[in-house]
Amino acid sequence: MTPVQFKQHKLLLKSAGYRDAPALTLDSHNGHMPHGREISLSWLSGTILTGVTGVLLMASALYVSFDGRGTFATPYSALSTNIVEGPTSSETDSRLVTKKSDRVRPVAATRSDREIIEASIRETVDGVDRIRRQPFVRINATLATSATALSSDIPNYDPIALLRKNQPIALAEDARTINTDIYGAEVEGEVTVKEASLNIDQAPPTAIDDQLAADYVRTTVEGAFSGTDSVALAYAPENVPGLRELSVASDGFTSVAQNVSVVPKAPASANETARTERIISVRQTSPIGDVLAKNGFTEQMVSAIERTMRSVNPSTEVREGFRMRILFGLDAGTETQIPYLLSLYNGDERHLVTVARTDQGRYVLGAPPPGIELPEEDTEEINVANLPSLYRSIYETGRKLDLKDKTIERIVAMFAYDLDLTKRISPGDQIQMLQTEPDADGNKELLYIGLQLAGTERHMYRFQTEDGVVDFFDENGQTGKKFLMRRPLEGGGRLRSNYGYRIHPIFKTRKLHTGVDLAARTGTPVYAGGDGVVKRAQWVSGYGRFVELNHANGYQTAYAHMNRIASGMQPGTRVRQGQIIGYVGSTGYSTGPHLHYEIKINGRTVDPLSVRLPRDKSLPNRYRAKFDQTMAQIDDLMAREPSAPINVADAGN
Structure with a gap:
């Protein structure tokens, strides 16, 4: 290194704060604070001992105050x-x-009943009618109001995946046919019925004449009793002593009306419902x-x-x-x-x-x-602050009842269009099911599913057509599949803004929000809400990247703020329900990644989450009479007294 370079390096070190100074030394003035480059071992050891002693004293105080408990x-x-x-x-x-x-705190009585229902079933084998006793499994349970580890690993809510799981089932020719043809009379064992023509010449003699038959009808149906003036009434007559209203104090006694609901005095706080x-x-x-x-x-x-x-x-x-x-x-x-x-x-x-x-x-x-x-x-x-969603509650309840995940998926898929499965359930919501007896492999076929949710009821019945196709229909002969989807993106999104008037998040003015905002991560697939034709697929002012579809019967859907429009989306292109048409983004007038979803009927916007949508499929009229018979037979099984309860180890909700 040349003298010039050495001088330059020296100046750089000096400017950085370095300087020539004596080395550190242990020599210091006894009893005085060290100065400069002096180090005092007594001062250093005293400082360390003071810190260690303080830590030990605080730990001892905490240990004593908690009675020696480590937890x-x-x-x-x-x-x-x-x-x-x-x-x-x-x-x-x-x-x-x-x-x-x-x-x-709200306390609910929980129910989880599994019962055996037996009925006499009529079936035709080789042209001969046979009547035999057949068991069915009936389930009545309250929906789970708490989500535990039973449902911690369930699939994420995905409406498109549910759409695929709610397709009709085509049975093979050798598949077991489920029979619910209930015979009018109860039989023991198995009875074979053979029909033959009756010989008119061997008609049985008359047992009673017409007058006796008329008298019998008059005394049993009309309620008239010969030889007495009393009259049988189906209601309490007026002005009869001894009749009084409920909840009235009389003679020191108080009559209290039953079936009275008790509600909390005040809503519980978050700490109390933890x-x-x-x-x-x-x-x-x-x-x-x-x-x-x-x-x-x-x-x-x-x-x-x-x-x-x-x-x-x-x-x-x-x-x-x-x-x-x-x-x-x-x-x-x-x-x-x-x-x-x-x-x-x-x-x-x-x-x-x-x-x-x-x-x-x-x-x-x-x-x-x-x-x-x-x-x-x-x-x-x-815990009213932590009620699970309907989707998770059905899974929790189904797994508790030992239902297979395949059966639970089918149940969830039946109601995916008609109900918002992301909403939280209400206390007291119930589920009912009817299943066949297990086959040789332990599999049970689902015959009926019913939901009672916040005062509303949904019923779905299994029905098999002549071509061996099995599907579930409601009382009106319609499937759970809807003409349009309510949440057309992967996972369903999180509802951020409802349909209706609101303060615009950017312009701060009150105006009509013509759709719903479903928040999701950027790049989340957006699906076509129903079968239709692309009307527009382009950038539209504040909507950003925008796709609009025309559907049958005057319906239209629109999808806005997308990050990218799927390839092939051009005016005139036909799309099917569930097909990817774009990806969630935050283009246009947007404050974050989300999908703005609109439904129009004859040019007027409606609320996508509450509007009544037409069904996608109905039962053909030629099967209506047979379906009504099947529905009546299943209702009869659901109303019957149980033959025997199924003893299970679990109980409650």
Whole structure:
């Protein structure tokens, strides 16, 4: 390095803050703070010791204040529970008892009944009518109001995938034909019926004359009794002493009207509804794992609970009549509820054992929760702030009832057009099903599905045409498939803006929003809402990249703000329902990636989510009489008294 270069480097180092100085030294003035390049080992060691001592003192104080516990959060305190006071066990940990709240949580009676229905079925074999007893499986259940690990791995909601799963089924010639032809009389075993012409010459003699027949009709139907002046009335006569209204105090007694719903005094806060408690009955003696698996416990949870319970009882079998209290809480960052506390009671409601979940996810023996009077029927507290969507609730309920995923997919697909499956359910919503007896492979055929949702009902009946095609139809002989889709993009999107007047997010003026905005990630496929012809596929002012389709009978659909229009979309191009026509974007007047979707009828916009849409397919008229007969027979099976209940290990919702 030349002297000039050395000088330049020296100047650069000096400008960067470096300078020539003596090396560090341990020599320092005793008892004084070190200066400059001096280092004092006594000062350094004193500083380190002070920090270590402070940490130890704070840890000791925390340890003492929490009574030596290494885990500080319990399921009750961590979830901000409010437990209604009641008779408590002498073993109850007083630290878990909280004050009584004046806010009443909604508590619903849950139902999960599977019953055997038997009926006499008539069938023709080789020209001979045979009547035999045939069993059917009937299910009546309330839809699950909490989403647990049972439905954590279900497929994402995709209307196009559901469209493909709701196609008619073409049966093979050797496929089993399901018979619901109910015979009028009940028979035991199997009866063969043979028809033959009646010989007129051998007609039976007359048993009674016309006068006796007329008298019989008059006395039984008209209600006239000869020899008495009394009259049989079908209603209570007026001005009769002893009749009074309900809920009236009389002679010190009060008559209270029944079937009165009790509603909460005030809506519960988010903290108070952070958990739900489920009380269930064990219907059949079985391993505890069978019961827990149908109530949101994973295999890992079941194994951990069984290991913990063996420390107090070698057997983990639960007997018929046992009761369970399960406390659920939200898993962090999800809508899935996980069990935090499990308490087991015997048939006399005596507490047996409680297992609690720690902060580390382990299950350990815990103190029993505050005692309550266990209700006779199975119940579940409802977290109204975390009710699952209809889509997930049907999956949760179906898996709890041991339905195969293929059957659940078919059920969901039947209602995908008629109902918004992304909406949350309401407490008390119910589902009903009728299935055939299992075949040699354990498969059951679905004959009927009914939904009762917030006061409305939907019914779908299985029907097979002469060509062996099976589909499901409602009471009017129409399938669940609609002429147009309500959410024509992958996953259905998230509803960001409804149809109607609103303040424009960009111009801040009040104007009519002529469609719905469905938010989704950029690049999400957009599908044609129905079969039609492309009218426009171009850039349109504030709509950005825009596609408009013409459909039959004066219907039109429009798709705006797309990132890209699919190739081949040109005016006059025919498209089919479910075909990709573009991809979600944020072009035009848009504040984020979403699809603006419109439906027009004869040039006027309507709400895509609520407008009544025509069906895509109806049952041909030539099958109407046979379908009505099938529908009446299935309704009769649904209304019959059960032959025998199916004892299952799970109960409740």
